[in-house]
Every structure is written in C-alpha cells, then in structure tokens.
Amino acid sequence: MRKILVLGCLLVAFGWLPVRLHAAVPPPAKMPQPTLDQRLADIEAYINNVPRATDGRAVSRIAGPGPAHNGWMMTCSALVLFMTLPGLALFYGGLVRRKNVLSVLAQCLGIAGVVTIFWWLCGYSLTFSHGSGLLGNLDFAFFSGVDAAPNADYSPWISQNVFCMYQLMFAIITPALIVGAIAERMRYPAVLLFVVLWMLVIYFPVAHMVWGVDGVLNGLENDHARIRALDFAGGIVVHMTSGWSALALCLLVGRRLGHGREQMPPHSMVLCMVGTGMLWVGWYGFNAGSALAADTIAANAFVATTLAAAVGCSTWGLMEYCTRGRLSVLGLCSGAVAGLATITPASGFVTPNAAVLIGLLAGVLPFLACNLLKARFGYDDALDTFGVHAVGGTLGVILTGLLASPKANANLAAARIQPLIGHTLWLHQLAAAAIVLVLSVVGTVLLAHLVHAILRGLRVSEEVETLGLDLAEHGEEGYIE
Amino acid sequence: MRKILVLGCLLVAFGWLPVRLHAAVPPPAKMPQPTLDQRLADIEAYINNVPRATDGRAVSRIAGPGPAHNGWMMTCSALVLFMTLPGLALFYGGLVRRKNVLSVLAQCLGIAGVVTIFWWLCGYSLTFSHGSGLLGNLDFAFFSGVDAAPNADYSPWISQNVFCMYQLMFAIITPALIVGAIAERMRYPAVLLFVVLWMLVIYFPVAHMVWGVDGVLNGLENDHARIRALDFAGGIVVHMTSGWSALALCLLVGRRLGHGREQMPPHSMVLCMVGTGMLWVGWYGFNAGSALAADTIAANAFVATTLAAAVGCSTWGLMEYCTRGRLSVLGLCSGAVAGLATITPASGFVTPNAAVLIGLLAGVLPFLACNLLKARFGYDDALDTFGVHAVGGTLGVILTGLLASPKANANLAAARIQPLIGHTLWLHQLAAAAIVLVLSVVGTVLLAHLVHAILRGLRVSEEVETLGLDLAEHGEEGYIE
Amino acid sequence: MRKILVLGCLLVAFGWLPVRLHAAVPPPAKMPQPTLDQRLADIEAYINNVPRATDGRAVSRIAGPGPAHNGWMMTCSALVLFMTLPGLALFYGGLVRRKNVLSVLAQCLGIAGVVTIFWWLCGYSLTFSHGSGLLGNLDFAFFSGVDAAPNADYSPWISQNVFCMYQLMFAIITPALIVGAIAERMRYPAVLLFVVLWMLVIYFPVAHMVWGVDGVLNGLENDHARIRALDFAGGIVVHMTSGWSALALCLLVGRRLGHGREQMPPHSMVLCMVGTGMLWVGWYGFNAGSALAADTIAANAFVATTLAAAVGCSTWGLMEYCTRGRLSVLGLCSGAVAGLATITPASGFVTPNAAVLIGLLAGVLPFLACNLLKARFGYDDALDTFGVHAVGGTLGVILTGLLASPKANANLAAARIQPLIGHTLWLHQLAAAAIVLVLSVVGTVLLAHLVHAILRGLRVSEEVETLGLDLAEHGEEGYIE
Amino acid sequence: MKLIIAIIKPFKLEEAKEALSQLGIQGMTVTEVKGFGRQKGHTEIYRGSEYTVDFLPKIKLEIVLPDDRVEATTAAIVRTAKTGKIGDGKVFIFHVEEAVRIRTEERGAQAV
Amino acid sequence: MKLIIAIIKPFKLEEAKEALSQLGIQGMTVTEVKGFGRQKGHTEIYRGSEYTVDFLPKIKLEIVLPDDRVEATTAAIVRTAKTGKIGDGKVFIFHVEEAVRIRTEERGAQAV
Amino acid sequence: MKLIIAIIKPFKLEEAKEALSQLGIQGMTVTEVKGFGRQKGHTEIYRGSEYTVDFLPKIKLEIVLPDDRVEATTAAIVRTAKTGKIGDGKVFIFHVEEAVRIRTEERGAQAV
Numbered sequence A, B, C: 001m002r003k004i005l006v007l008g009c010l011l012v013a014f015g016w017l018p019v020r021l022h023a024a025v026p027p028p029a030k031m032p033q034p035t036l037d038q039r040l041a042d043i044e045a046y047i048n049n050v051p052r053a054t055d056g057r058a059v060s061r062i063a064g065p066g067p068a069h070n071g072w073m074m075t076c077s078a079l080v081l082f083m084t085l086p087g088l089a090l091f092y093g094g095l096v097r098r099k100n101v102l103s104v105l106a107q108c109l110g111i112a113g114v115v116t117i118f119w120w121l122c123g124y125s126l127t128f129s130h131g132s133g134l135l136g137n138l139d140f141a142f143f144s145g146v147d148a149a150p151n152a153d154y155s156p157w158i159s160q161n162v163f164c165m166y167q168l169m170f171a172i173i174t175p176a177l178i179v180g181a182i183a184e185r186m187r188y189p190a191v192l193l194f195v196v197l198w199m200l201v202i203y204f205p206v207a208h209m210v211w212g213v214d215g216v217l218n219g220l221e222n223d224h225a226r227i228r229a230l231d232f233a234g235g236i237v238v239h240m241t242s243g244w245s246a247l248a249l250c251l252l253v254g255r256r257l258g259h260g261r262e263q264m265p266p267h268s269m270v271l272c273m274v275g276t277g278m279l280w281v282g283w284y285g286f287n288a289g290s291a292l293a294a295d296t297i298a299a300n301a302f303v304a305t306t307l308a309a310a311v312g313c314s315t316w317g318l319m320e321y322c323t324r325g326r327l328s329v330l331g332l333c334s335g336a337v338a339g340l341a342t343i344t345p346a347s348g349f350v351t352p353n354a355a356v357l358i359g360l361l362a363g364v365l366p367f368l369a370c371n372l373l374k375a376r377f378g379y380d381d382a383l384d385t386f387g388v389h390a391v392g393g394t395l396g397v398i399l400t401g402l403l404a405s406p407k408a409n410a411n412l413a414a415a416r417i418q419p420l421i422g423h424t425l426w427l428h429q430l431a432a433a434a435i436v437l438v439l440s441v442v443g444t445v446l447l448a449h450l451v452h453a454i455l456r457g458l459r460v461s462e463e464v465e466t467l468g469l470d471l472a473e474h475g476e477e478g479y480i481e
Numbered sequence D, E, F: 001m002k003l004i005i006a007i008i009k010p011f012k013l014e015e016a017k018e019a020l021s022q023l024g025i026q027g028m029t030v031t032e033v034k035g036f037g038r039q040k041g042h043t044e045i046y047r048g049s050e051y052t053v054d055f056l057p058k059i060k061l062e063i064v065l066p067d068d069r070v071e072a073t074t075a076a077i078v079r080t081a082k083t084g085k086i087g088d089g090k091v092f093i094f095h096v097e098e099a100v101r102i103r104t105e106e107r108g109a110q111a112v
C-alpha cells in the first residue's frame, strides 16, 4: 500500500513537468477599433452582465474581466470553500461521537486536497471544455489556457480562472457530503481513493452533462440538449449525486457496530450548529454566486435562498414541536440545511413566494425521510446525507420543474426553454434526475467494489471502530482534558 | 398550545396563496433615448454612487442595479447574517452555563426563522414602504414588487431585493441581542412569541421612523422629520431598542435561581471569543454596508468601525488591568463589542479621530455599567445586553450628535441637516433616544404581560432551570463525553 | 508597572487631541474639463485597473475610488482580520494545553488592539508615506489626510483609507504569528510591550523597505531600489519577519517547563482545524487582495493560493503517511498553512503550475523543519511558527526569484524588473531575505532584552506556568464543566 | 478513622460544602460521577433515533475523618442534600486503616 | 453490606448495566477513570513529538449491596465485562459499615 | 490486600507513576477529582461578578496491592508527590476483602 503511494507521490511530483504548453491561440481576425458608441455599449454590457457590444465586431477596450463581477465571484469562491472548511467539517464533526471527530475533519481536508489536484490535472477540463455531450476533453488539463480572460461560454465578465476556482469549490464539497453517510467506520485511504474515482466516473461527467455548454442535459444553454433540464446551483450535480451515492455506499459499507442498540448521540451539537451557520452563510456564495455575476439573477437567488432556509428551519422545528412537544437544535439545523439543499436547483429560477413553498416542503419531506424512512429500512446513513441531500435535492429538482418562472429569471424566456416552462419542464427534470440517480447508484456500487478489491476492504476493523478512528487511523485525539 | 401551533402552521402554509399580484406599475411617461453624454454620465453616477443622470430625463441603458454596489451589499448581507449565525450565538452561548448552551443557539436559530417569515409577510413593507411617519403600509407585503430593480428611495444602485435582504439581517440580529438578558430561564415558546410581537410593535415602527424615507425621526433623508436624528447603522434602531427592552424584560422575568449566591461563570470563554471575532468581522457588513454602496462613505465607516473596536477592546482591558491587576479575555471581548455597538450610529458620520474618542468612551462607560451599575441594582442581565448594547448604543447616539461632521460624510452638508451639525444636533439625538427608550421599555412591559397571559408564564419551572434548558426544553445536550 | 500604564492610558487618551490638521493640499493647477473620449477612457481605466486617462490632463469625473475595487478590498480587509480573529487564535489556541488556551486568545485580541492604535498614531505613516528608502515620515500620523480618495502611489482605484485598513490587518497578523513560538510561558504585558516595540523597530521599517513606493528593497515599484526584490503578499514582510523573530524570541524566553519530558499534545485539534479552515479562506483576502484591486492579478493569485494550499496539505499528509503509516489532522492543517505561507510572496507572480511546485516543496521542507530540525536542536518553538512561517516564507521568497513570470503578471514586464526575471532575480531575493533575516533576529534580541529590563522578566513564574496562564494571568478558565 | 462517601445532587454541592466547613471539616475530595438508581433518566431524540439516558449527573464527596465526627457529618450532609425527591443520593461509611499527609508525613488523625 | 468496585472497559458498560438490572440491582454509581495496567496504551505523534499515552479510558462501577448478593453480582459483572483480552479489568470488594439514604434517612440494607 | 487511595497534585502524576512502576506496581486506576482543603483556591472575575473557586484540580490514584507492599508504595508516593507546599495531598489505606481479575477470573493477590 505504502509503496503504491510513494509511486503515486512521485507521479504527482513530476506530473507538473510534462505540462502542455498553452495552446497557441489562433490570431484573431483583424478587427476595427471600437466606436465611441461601442465603447460605451461595452461598459453598459458590463454593468448589465450581457455580452460585449464589440464581440466579433471590434476590438474591445475592456476585453478582460469586469472587476465587480470578478470580485464578487472571488468572494463567492471563498464562501463556498468556507462551507466545507470548516463549515461542513463542523456540521458533520459535531454529529459523530467524540472518538471519531477528527476522522471527519481529516476526510474533509483530504478531499479538499486531492480534489483540487485532480481538478488541476484533468477535472476542470473534463467538466468544462468542449467535448461530447457526456464529457469534456483535455484541452484545459493542467489549467492550460485557463487564465484571467473570460471564457465566453460561461460568463462574459468573469475571468476563466476565477470561474474555474469557483467550480472547484463545488467539486470539493460534493464528495465531502458523502462522508456523512459512512462516517465512523470507513478506512481513510478507502475514502480518498473512492472519492478520486467517484469524481472521475460520476462527478465530472454529470457536471458536464448538466452545466457544460454542450452537455446533453443542459436545458438552459445547450440548444441540442437531449433532455432540457434546469439546475441552477447544483440540485442534480451536487445534492443528488452525493446523496444517492451516499445511500448506496452506506449500504455497502454496512452499519456501525452497535447501530440500533447503542446510543450514538452527537458529541457536540454546538459544533454542529456552528457548522450550520457557516453553511447557511456560505450558501449565498453557492446559490447567488451561481449567477456567475453580481447581477439581478444573483439578487433573486439570494432572496430565494434566505427564504427557503428560514422556512425550512422553522418548518422542521414545528414538525418536531407538533409531534414531540419540543424542538431540538438538531432539528432547526437540519431544517435549515434541508431548505438550502432543496432551493439550490431552483434558487435562480423561482420567485420569493415559490421559495417559501419550497422551504415549507423541505421542512416536511426530508424530516419524514430522516425520521420514518430510515427507521423503517434500518440503513445506517449516519449523519443523514441521504435524508437531507438526496431527498431534498431530488425534491428541489422536481419543484424547479413546476415553479421555474421567467419572472424570476429572464433567461428562461429564451426560445430553447421557454415553451417548456409551466408545461413539461418537470418531466425533463424528472428524466434528468432519474438518469443521474441511476448513474450515481450504479457507479457507486461498482467503484466501491473496485476500491474494496484494491485496498482489501472498505471498513476499519472492529477493534479500530471500538477504539475510535481518531486514535487508530490518525494517532490523535480530538480533545485532551 | 400545540393546537394553536398546528393552526398557525396551516395559516403560514397557505399564507403564500393569497399573495398580492405585483401592483401594476403605471406605464412610464414616454421618455427619449439617452444621449452619449447622458449614457456616460449614468455610468459615472454608478461609479460615484449618485442618482442617474437620466433619471426623469431619458431611458437609462443601465436602469438596473450596479454590479459593484450590488455585489458588495450581498457580501454585507451575508456578513450581517454571520454576526448572528453563528457569531452572536457563540458569543452568548459561550457565556452561559454548559447546561443551557443549546437553548441560546435554539433561540438564535428560531429567531432567524420567524423573523424572516414575518419580514416576508409584512415586516419589510411596514418598515420601508411609504406610509405615515410612524409606520409603512402593506404595499410590499409578501415582497410584492420587491425585485432586483433599485428602489430609488434608498439607493440608486442596489437592487431593492438586496436592500430588503440586507435589512432583514438587521431585523434578525436585533431581537437576538435581547436573548442575552433573559438567558438560562425563559421558556422557548415565550421567547419566540415575544420576539414576533416585539418586532411588530417596536422594531418595525422604530426602524420606519428612523430609517424610513418618510420617518418622523429620519433627519438625514426626510425634509419633514419632526426630530432630525441621525443613526447611521442602528444605534437607535438596533442597540437601543434591544438593549432597553432587554433591561425591562430581564426585570420582569426575574433573576436566575441562585443568582448572586451561586457561581455562574461562562462555560466556554473560547466560544465567546470566537463569537467576538465573528461579530467584529461581520460588523464591517453592518456598518460599512450601511452606506448601501461600496462608496466613500462605506470606506469611512470601515475605518471608524475598526478604530472604535480596537480602542474599545484596549480600553476595557486597561480598565481591568488598572483596577484588578490583570485583564481577562471576557474584558477584551466585551470592550470590542462595546466599541462596535457605540460606533454603530456614528460610523458613517465621524472622522477617524472622533472614532478613537468614541472607542475610548465605549471602553469606559459600558465597563462601569457592567461592573458597578449591575452590582448596585442587582438586576440579572445575564450576559450584559443592557450594559453593553443599551449603554453603548445610547452613548453612541449622543456622541453622534456631538461629533458628526460633513468632513466625514458629504450628505451632512444637505440643507435639511447641515444647520444642526455642531449645534443642536445632539438635542435631536437625545430626543429621539428618549422616545425610543420609552417606547422600548413600555412596549416590552406590555408585551411581556401579554405573552405571560397567552402562554401562562414566561419562565421555566425551577426543576427545568436546575436541570438545564437544553435537556428539558430541547431534549439534547450540548456536549457528550 | 500599573502606574506606568495609568500614565500611558492618559497619554493615549489625550493623544488624539493635538491631532495634526489635515495638511492643506496645494490647490491643483487649473485643469480643463475632460472630453467624451477622456471620460470614457477613465471608466475603461477603472475596469482595467490602470491609471486614469485624465491623470494630469483633465479633471476626472470619477476622481474617487472605483466601487468594484473598493468593495473587494473592504471584503479582503475583513477576510484578513478574520484570519487573526478568530482564525489564528483558534489555530494556535487549539494547539496549546487546555490551561493556556485563553492566554493565546488574549494575546491575539490584545495585539489587534494595540497594533491598531499604533497604526493610527504613526504606523501607517511610517510605513506608507514618502520618506527615506528605509522608513516613511509622519505625514499620515493620526490618519491625517488619509481619506476616501485614492493614493495613486499604491492603487488608482481604491480609497487610501481602505488601503490603510487593509494594510492594518497585515500589521495585526504578523506579530500575532510570533505568539506561536513563545506560547504557554511569556508574560502578557511582556508580549504586548515586545509587540509594540517590534512593530516600531522591525515591522514598519521592513514593510516600508519592501512595499513602500520609495523602499530600498521594492523591486516592483521603485526605480531606485538598491535591491530589486519581489514580495507579493508578504513572504518577507510577514512570514520572514515574524518567523525569524519567533525563533530568536523562543530561544531567549527558553523552553517550557517539562519540555521534552512531559507530554504537551494539543488540547483541541478540533479548534486547530477550524482555525486552519478560517486561515485558508481568509488567505484569499491576503493574497488575492494584495493585487489591491479585483483585477486579473488578483484572479491569478487566487488560483496560485488554492493550488499551493491543497498541494501543501496533501504533500504533508503523504509525508506522514509514508514515514509513519498514518496521517494526522495536524499534519494536514500544517501542510495547508505551510503551502499558504510559502506561496504568499509568489502568489501574484507565478503561473498555476509553478504554484503546484511551490505547494509541493512547502509540504516537504517545513515538514522536515518541524520534524527533524526542531528535534535536532531542541529549541521549543511551541507551535512551530519558525518551522512553518520562517522556513515556508524564506523558501517562498527564493522560489519567487526562480519562478516569477510576466505570463502571470504583466507588471513584471516593466523595464525596472524585466531584465532580472529568469536571471538574477533570485539573488536579489536572497539578498533581501538575508537583510530582513538579520534585522529580525538582531532586532528581536535587542528588544527582548529591553523588555526584560523594563518589566523585570519576560517569563511567568514556575508556579504560574504550572497552574496555567489562563487562571494566573487572566483569572479565567477556558472551559468550565 | 472513617471514610464517608456521599453521592448527592450536583446543585447541592455548595450548600453541603458550607455546612461541612461550619462543622470544621477541613478537607474533602469531590468527583463528578453518573448515578443509576430509582430516579429515572430522560429521553433524548436525535433525528428520529430515541435515546434514554439512564445515568444522571451526581457528585461524589469523599471525606476522611475521626470516628467521633462521623455522626455529625453524616447528619449535616443528609440535612443539606435532602430535597425529599427521588434521587437525593446516599451516604456510605467505611473503615480507614491509615492516613498520611504527604506534605508533612504526619499519620493517623493528624493527617486528615 | 459490601461495596463492589469494578473497573471495566467503557464499551461494556451498557451490557453490564443490563445484567445488573436483571439481577435486581437498583443502584450504582459510575465514574470515568483512566487505567494503568498490563494493557499498553497507544502512541500519538504531534509534528515530530511522540507521546505515549499509558492511561487507557476505563469505567469504574461502585455498587453497595447486601452481603448475600455479592457473589451473584460479581459473577454477572465478570461475565458481561469479559472479552478475554488483556485490560478487561478488576473487581474489588470492601466492607461497608453503614449506609444512609438521604431522601428517607433509612439506614443499612434498606438504604441501598 | 489493601487499597491505597492517594490524592496528589496533577503535575506530579507522571513522576509518581514512574516510581510505582519501578517498585513493580503493575496496575492502578486514576481519576480526575477536585480537592477542598487547607490550600486555598483562586478568585475569578467575570464582568464584575467575583467567583472564588474553592476546589482545586487533584488526581486520585487507587492501587490495590498485597499487604506487604503497602509501606514501600506509600513511601514512594509520598516521596514523589511531595513539594512541601500546602495542598500536596493525602494517602489513605483500606482493607480489601477480595479481588477478581475479570479476564482470567483469578482471585485474591493473584488478581492485582
């Protein structure tokens, strides 16, 4: 095992050497200087976040990124990283038992590390370069050609490398979400190897299909999409992939020792609540940032996100209060996160009132999933990744189909998507959801078996599980008196 | 009780249905296309954060929000939410006893939930729509007409819905501040019901009076204001309302069991300090954001905020060191927060040197209030909401009257306020402060009695108080070994 | 001692009185109104972050700051403060023993307080006003003339007071880094007095030399620099000064009681990891913000920062895994911070692939320093300030010399620096590093003796050290059961 | 010499300590323990999983003292720690063979 | 009356408690302790410094009960707490001179 | 067999443990406790409220061992734990009726 790693280490160490030279950009066809009107229109385009007036017509005097949009997107990128480090780490870390808290933190940090490396190696390229409708090519491998100039495919006014970083933060948090389902029992190397393979086989393709400008499921931007699905900030790409994979993986890994018999309450609801607050705050970067500009769509997404989080939080609390006579901090936190996960795909497409409705349902369905479904079927989704993210995400994807409205987002008035709105859009959403669901579950099952074979086992020994992963796998304790 | 809630739940669930349609906006008078000069002037206006050159003269090509200001205000909104979740929750949570930490977190989360819902239902409208000088009307109920276009009453270059979200974050933290005074003993449902009523009866009206464009106390923007008070970021609206209400409420709720006899030291000064750091950082959103643009006034407010916080922190520490020979982390944290609360109303109106003076006084007066006043009168303001926020806020409001200067804020050169500066402004400040003080105290007394009557008691039983609110009211423990 | 303080207190209290009036600015030479083309070019300059077209030619209609750059820099300032409060406080606080956690937090808060006050008194002026190549003058003392207008020396589009605040946050975190080396044993007043003197004698001069527009080591902006060094975000100014001073100071203060014999594991790796996450997120403000605008250089720095952090994190983990068979959360955190510290001076000057290489080396060399060097020489650098910041910072400074490239930063194509790139730049870097290293070590030795003499001792008594600094020096406990 | 071990409710500690001080008891050792007895624990629910916490927080006092002070001390503890509600706790008495004060190496009744 | 002190592995607590409940044991007091014995601790490394943690977490049970129940109780503890691996712990038995229930002031066997 | 209970200052634990190991003591149980005695606690102030913390952190050692090793062991503890300052702690000795090693079910002196 260690030898493999030393080898891998060397490979990575020298991986940067055979870097592709920046592809020589074809010299632009000679273009005229802009007129005063064109120069003005360019600036207005920047303020309105629409393509440059000079595009293809004249040389732009402001060909680079627009500072307001770029600054906002760097802020959003930092916010989305903040969701994982330390947001999600705390949210999950607080929910496990004291003896396993560091293992969760190590998983989050490790995932941030390896996903970033693979994003640089090939991930960004596979996801966002042109390729087939299913996967990109390797044009952007090693961030070749990914510099501060905008990539017009995705946004006229933000630097492509900022876009690349922003999307990286999504690529980090998505597999980190899976950790919640298999917490307290999976071997650390198995987690990391699984994540790397999962990114290659599931995340990069799905993200390309849904968000790639030529993706087969990209209803918003691809005229040739087979299925015209909408996913504003990652209901399909983030929450469904991770949530459904989490379910499959936790079934394969099996239940924790003593599950259902012993008590495994969260060792620190305080940490869990701190994490929730950070997730909520960071989620503004996630959802409003998905407008890829500080524009009116971002503003709308900000509102929808706030309302769904607050309504989800209150509704889950109310459900608890009505069924049990008291409401818990875990309930309020779960409701807020469920609200946020559910609004994610819809946030840029729905009006505030629709967001309230979505928040309301997010407080009910995931509540039932966590409380009834799990009890009924007895799977050990330790920290409810499935109950919150898969159920919430899937619900949000379908509701987006029902509630998306051009009132909230003028892009929905485009010819390629407008006829579906308020009509059969929900069927497209359902189809996309089903495809990704199947892909996630099947892919996870195969990869888990592969990892099992390579590392001889996914799970720590009983002894290690009893002692705690912190001491056994990391040689550390979370707290010392 | 529970039945009432189920009912309330249904009401909320269907509340979104009878939503007002967006009021049909009167068709704008036919206006000419802008000239080149007007187009340029519009863009310059955006950069300088002044009204559009085309306003009323031509159709603007950039009629929407300006991305820099909008992006900054979304960032500020997230920062202000961060102050409550998890900032204030940690600051207060660390100061209570271990057995009550979750009750504080639950109160902060619960308040975030219900205040958001009421803000959407009617709060934003009552506060910021036109109405009488005392309260707005219901034009914006259910965020009707509150979209990404700017509302020229408040800011020419940020989306109204972003403004609405930004103000929501203030509406969340204000009642959450009150929690500090009645921590460890008030019933959870009583807290939430009190907060809802308090928002309706005290916060929305006061915020309208002080910040509403037609508010009777809005000296900065309302030519017809009866009292020409200044409150940049909420000394009156946030700190005075919450602080004085907190005093009244903690007197009505009574002292904690064992208060004055038993030791009730903070269970985690570490959490408290973490919360302080988050409050300080988030306060930049609060104060600099109150410029409602990324302009020069925001820049000035940023400086004033920093200086007052640092000087307040150092002064409080020095006071401790001089009186007791050593200085505590709680002292440094309290001083920073006192500095921040005191500079709040002044932050956009004073020069850096004045901010240093304000920070100095903020380290002295609240120090004395917490150390002498409380001991003298024996009220149990558990976490010093009164000592820090009411004393600091009131002090800041008066100092604003004495120190505001057009050097720091060009808007003070406006005819409606300029003659008062350096003259009788402090009397206006005093008058506004007195009115709000009386309103807060009287309102709180009435509402507390009302809540007492509805819920049959404000306070948990002795048994619950002894066992701890976490276990009794929420069925959870903050930490499990 | 206390008397001195009361005196000092009075001095500070009245220090604001004899404030210099704003130096009467010489009336600008009468300039023409701008043409349409000039007005347009000004706006384009804002978007491209280059000097105004009207500069010296006409009156600019947008003479103030540009909102996008200003908003971004206020965000970055808040992020950098967040790195110290609470980021670094938690990172360090988690690593000490339970009985000393508050002493670390008190040091961070206290430093934030006094450094801000000295920054206002004279620090900003000594660092960033014109003066000799070694130190600025007192023109900006008491922030005199430091208002919202840009200071063209540093950035055409951000307010000078925002620049001043941004740089303050660097001035706060730098001495706070030193705390890590002398944690758990130095007297609180000695820490603060040392820091104040250290700022005056080491930080302000070094920052002026490297970053001051007329600094002798400022290779990027000063045509007359003796040594043409590059330091994008503080490899020399922040990490080398603090790291080497930390080594000297920890040698002078001596080892902790029981060091090498007793076990002193971190009392809370959870806090440490939370702090790491906050440092990473805040570091975007530190590095990308050092572009002093939301421009393409900021975008590049964002990418380099991310890659180096992730690669450093993974590499350190891998080193641990390969040498010991398991990897720790402390290792992952250390690697991330080492990656961040090492990329700091290079972040705005290198391509992504170079950043990966830098991250790789940052995971190796500081790892060896912390694991072998410290064991070999037996100094008690309690929390590895030297191992991570001095080693990482120095490494980064040299690597900047080898890897800086005009591809990453067009400013490097300027005549004053271009000939050195890829040639002898590394020698300049080495020379600057050596000078600052010597200055830091020698200065620290002298100052430590001075502080020792003034306060009669740097170190707490054995009794206090055994009992813990929290109780003895601050009269508080970090946690109460 | 005897050892008195008393298990009491946590919030009664201060009161008991005061009473013992007034009796002239100069030393005791206190431990946080969890008690299991007739008094029933509470139920906690975490997202659908229900937990019964059987063990309640209690305080254990250990006091070594001369034989003749046992009765008065026991009575003082019982008096101050009693709430009359289930779960008030117990007092147990043991024989101590020897006691040594580490600081002075005194032995026996001198040492306590 | 006797006092049984048992040192067991933490994860055996639930099982032991159940067995004792079935025997009709109505009360016990539980303390988290650290044990030092034949079972060796683990090593932790923090940035190059190696620490051996000799003390392992254990649970201490204290049960006062009438003489005639001592054997059965000891047997139940041994049965449930045994894993057969080193570090399973010990049971020690002491003589108790007196017991008082604070709530009722009952004494002796009644009190336990 | 005897049980030695020693209350010592926390930072003396390592030293005492080493000394006992050298004497051939194979096992002991350690508990974090709070002590109240002649040594006075410290005062803490939180925003104007003053608190006296009477209870000081101490370590309790419990060692069961054959009668003939009691003296040497007590001496070793006293030697290593003594600082000569107030608050050094106490050693108490009790009679143990029986001991069982759970793993092997050995009894008596074998078991300790």
Ligand SMILES: Nc1ncnc2c1ncn2[C@@H]1O[C@H](COP(=O)(O)OP(=O)(O)O)[C@@H](O)[C@H]1O
Pocket (backbone or CB within 6 Å): D007, D034, D035, D036, D037, D038, D039, D040, D056, D058, D085, D086, D087, D088, D089, D090, E026, E027, E028, E029, E030, E062, E063, E064, E065, E101, E102, E103, E112
């Ligand atoms: N037989 C026993 N041995 C040791 N400790 C006991 C015993 N019985 C009770 N205790 C301790 O006394 C506490 C109170 O006992 P409980 O049965 O709940 O109430 P009461 O003392 O009022 O009958 C328990 O929580 C436990 O710590």
Ligand SMILES: Nc1ncnc2c1ncn2[C@@H]1O[C@H](COP(=O)(O)OP(=O)(O)O)[C@@H](O)[C@H]1O
Pocket (backbone or CB within 6 Å): E007, E034, E035, E036, E037, E038, E039, E056, E058, E085, E086, E087, E088, E089, E090, F026, F027, F028, F029, F030, F062, F063, F064, F065, F101, F102, F103, F112
């Ligand atoms: N002589 C002793 N006195 C008190 N406690 C002991 C003694 N010997 C062992 N213990 C306790 O019993 C636990 C288990 O003992 P150990 O020697 O590790 O294994 P085993 O009981 O299987 O021989 C120890 O961790 C310690 O807490």
Ligand SMILES: Nc1ncnc2c1ncn2[C@@H]1O[C@H](COP(=O)(O)OP(=O)(O)O)[C@@H](O)[C@H]1O
Pocket (backbone or CB within 6 Å): D026, D027, D028, D029, D030, D062, D063, D064, D065, D101, D102, D103, D112, F007, F034, F035, F036, F037, F038, F039, F040, F056, F058, F085, F086, F087, F088, F089, F090
């Ligand atoms: N009578 C007693 N019974 C039980 N524990 C005691 C008794 N007297 C002292 N102790 C314990 O011994 C510790 C040290 O005692 P103290 O009176 O402070 O100092 P010294 O042992 O030097 O006289 C106390 O903190 C307490 O834990």
